[in-house]
Amino acid sequence: MGLMSAMYAGVSGLTANQRGLTVAGHNLANVETEGYVRQQMETTDSFYRTVGTSALSLMQTGHGTDVSTIKQVRDQFLDKTYREEVGRQNYYRLQYESTTEVEDIFGETEGVAFQDSMEEVWVALQEMCKEPDSIVTRSSFIQTAVSFIERAEEIYKQVGDYQVNLNTQVKNYVNRINDIAKEIYDLNHSIQKIEASGFENANDLRDRRNLLVDELSELVKVSYKEDATGIMTVYVEDYAMVTEDLVYPIDTRPINDETSMIEPYWINYDSVDLFKFDRVPSTEADTDVGALKGLLIARGQKVGRYTDIPTEPTEEDFTDEAGWFDLTSYQAAMRDYNKEVEEYKISVESSVCVSIQAQFDNLIHGIVTTINDLLCPNKEVELTDGSRIKIFDEEKASVGMDENDTPGEALFNRKSVERYTVRAVDIVNDDGTVEHKEAWVFNDEDPANNYSLFTIGEIEVNDKLMKNPSLLPLSDNGGTGDFSIELCESLLSAWQAEFDTISPSDYTKQNFNSYYTEMIGLLGTNGQKYKNVYNSQENLVNSVDNQRQAVHAVDSDEDLTNIIKYQQGYNANSRFINAVNQMLEHLLNTLGR
Secondary structure (H helix, E strand, O other): OOOHHHHHHHHHHHHHHHHHHHHHHHHHOOOOOOOOOOOOEEEEEOOEEEEEOOOEEEEEEEEEEEEEEEEEOOOOHHHHHHHHHHHHHHHHHHHHHHHHHHHHHHOOOOOOOOOHHHHHHHHHHHHHHHHHHHHHHHHHHHHHHHHHHHHHHHHHHHHHHHHHHHHHHHHHHHHHHHHHHHHHHHHHHHHHHHHHHOOOOOOOOOOHHHHHHOOOOOHHHOEEOOOOOOOOOOOOOOOOEOOOOOOOOEOOOOOOOOOOEEEEOOOOOOOEEEOOOOOOOOOOOOOOOOOHHHHHHHHHHOOOOHOOOOOOOOHHHEOOOOEEEEHHHHHHHHHHHHHHHHHHHHHHHHHHHHHHHHHHHHHHHHHHHHHHHHHEEEEEEEEOOEEEEEOOOOOOOOOOOOOOEEOOOOOEEEEEOOOOOEEEEEEEEOOEEEEEEEEEEEEOOOOOOHOOOOOOOOOEEEEHHHHHHHHOOEEEEOOOOOOOOHHHHHHHHHHHHHOEOOOOOOOOOEEEEEEEEEHHHHHHHHHHHHHHHHHOOOOHHHHHHHHHHHHHOOOOHHHHHHHHHHHHHHHHHHHHHHHHHHHHHHHHHHOOO
């Protein structure tokens, strides 16, 4: 039995070294295979047979070696770190790419810059104010205003089209996420089936599954866990997407009836949104992960308008003519304003598209209403029912230089809503008397009604002025025919005067030109910030991946060394078996005599 035990030990050595040669050869064959993790054979003692006892211990003989497992050489900590950081890298990659696209639309880096359009309006305004009685300068100013509005609409539309065009990319990401989830589900059951016997590890299938988890981590925030049977449960944005029994897919749907943009949602989890946009994305909160989320945040959930920018209430707004300050109402307004600012930071400021749309629309709205209110001024009056309205201020208004001295012609109109509605009103004068008159009541802007706003897309140059520039109200209303020097000076001064801050967090008011410069500068600054974070993340991801490769990548020199080692071991065991065979042959021949 001793020789047979020795024979068994030699055979087990042959088997183990042969398996070792296979593993090393498999590693070398996959040295260029993406996602392949090098495999390593582990051996253990085979069983022992007790042949007797002694005073000190059992007397045992070994029966060679067994291959205990062929394992993957992975570092789970590095895998987890890589997947977290690559998701953040792709989030900021999409932020940077979107910012670059928007910069190109405004043409400040190349092409026709909108800054040129603003400069043309300013020059035409200056020339008109030099010769306000000239039909040529008036016509030039009006035509420049037409070009200005058309260029603004074109840019605004291009940003909106870019938002909608991202639907294709969103759908592609969603489809790929679902495909990955389905493949992981199939791999789970293939791995479970192969490893159920306990004699084999489905290492190549595990490589494919891990590669898919890597890819999924680029698109969305991912977490996962694996049970003892080899089933990996995958969570996407804290919802289980792949379980042992099911795959929970996502789909896309229109955000609302007002936009063509789409959003991803869970089909099975009561149709809840895939992402919660309820706070400003940050690394600290771990809410800046995944290319899909980066794309959606950069795009935004709506088309930005000037009404999205909160306006801080002032104490003057709550002080009456007698000087009494309504502190309670002011404090309530400030609370509402602070809530609006928080919402602005989440839904507007964090999105490159929505924020630039809102700021740009605010600029155009400011230019249009400022010029209109000087050419066609309003005043606020109190009615007998206590309400206050705006009416056309006939006393301050200038007139055209046509034969009828036509007043009330604004340069810019709303496409769907007239500037004034003529109706009878009862006005309470400063002395308490009531004046019944027919007035031009200003149709005020209503944030709930887009058609009532002087917003891009709803603005057009007054057609009457385009046909007859003499109607442009630049003349005094005293009937002398003289042009209004005061109005011309006001138009020029208004262009240079403080207009608004770029955002609620900025306290420096800008004029029109500096507002635009600051807006584009902020866009470029944010783009550079995203680029810097992306580059930093790229370096970090590469560093972690290099550490991963050092652990699980195939080392050709090591595996070639292993081949020589296993080959020598195989040969040694062969010679051992030959020696045992010769001993058995000699023993049998001796006994046979």
